[in-house]
Amino acid sequence: MKPTHHIDDATLLSYSAGALPAALVVVASAHLERCPECRDRLLDADQIGGALMQQQRVDTPPAEDARAAMLALLDVEPEVEHAALPIEIVEERDPDRLPSALHPWFGKSMRALRWRRVAPGVQRILASGITGGDLMLLRIAPGSKLPLHSHGGNELTMILDGAYDDMLGHFAPGDVADLDSETLHQPVTSPGVPCICVAATDAPLVFSGWLARTLQPLFGF
Structure with a gap:
């Protein structure tokens, strides 16, 4: 698909x-x-x-x-310069194989990932050693509603497995959400299987609710 x-x-x-x-x-x-x-x-x-x-x-x-x-x-800022990665074209997808761009940070196999719980229904693996923002894998339980939030900068999120819906539509495997500081949304994961995605941000998220803002330092988002 x-x-x-x-x-x-x-x-x-x-x-x-x-x-x-x-x-x-x-x-x-x-x-x-x-x-x-x-x-x-x-x-x-x-x-x-x-x-x-x-x-x-x-x-x-x-x-x-x-x-x-x-x-x-x-109309882009040249403050942080990073060359594009070699692109491996994948026509038939092995559901256990992560995209090759993720291999240096998370390995090749989704099955081999070691998740860390950071919030109810949310697990995360944070890449270490990367510059120019945060890079993480997220595993969110099916049927979960994330807190309403915007972004302090830019966020790029790609769905690897499962799906979610928000004000921008339905996001399924392969889809990418390209978000900026003006986007306010509340993803709700689809029922059935966890939503697994890779996300990159260049600034912390901005939560709307007081409880989410209070707990944000503990969760590291």
Whole structure:
């Protein structure tokens, strides 16, 4: 089944330009492995970036100045630069195999994961050693309603197994939620099986309820 929720155009341009935070690069690369539509759009983003770089060469500025000018035209911040990961195209999915972009951080097998409970119905594995934000796997019990929240920055979440629904629609395996600080949502996981996803953030979540805000330091979100 092909994904129905995709990476935003601005995120793809940042990915192509090497200006996306490292944690978000991992999730974007995982989605690109399984989404031919976004791979085609990435080729377009690469061409746009190349054309903008060619325009900047008219005055032959230093390479770093040309790149900064290109990023300004793309309206992305060049503060954290991370190269895109090699994309392994996966046509037939083994349900136990994690996307190859996740292997350095979580291993290859979903069955071998060692989860840590961080809240009722929520388990997590936090990647260590990554820069440019937080990268984590989440396993959320079926039929769970997460607290209403927004985002202090950007969040990129890809569904690996199970599903959830929120104001943006139904998210199933392969789908990615590309969220910014203006998004307020409350995911509700589907019944039947846990929802397992990989999520990257470049700033803490912002919870609306006082109880969730009080417990946030304990849960580490």
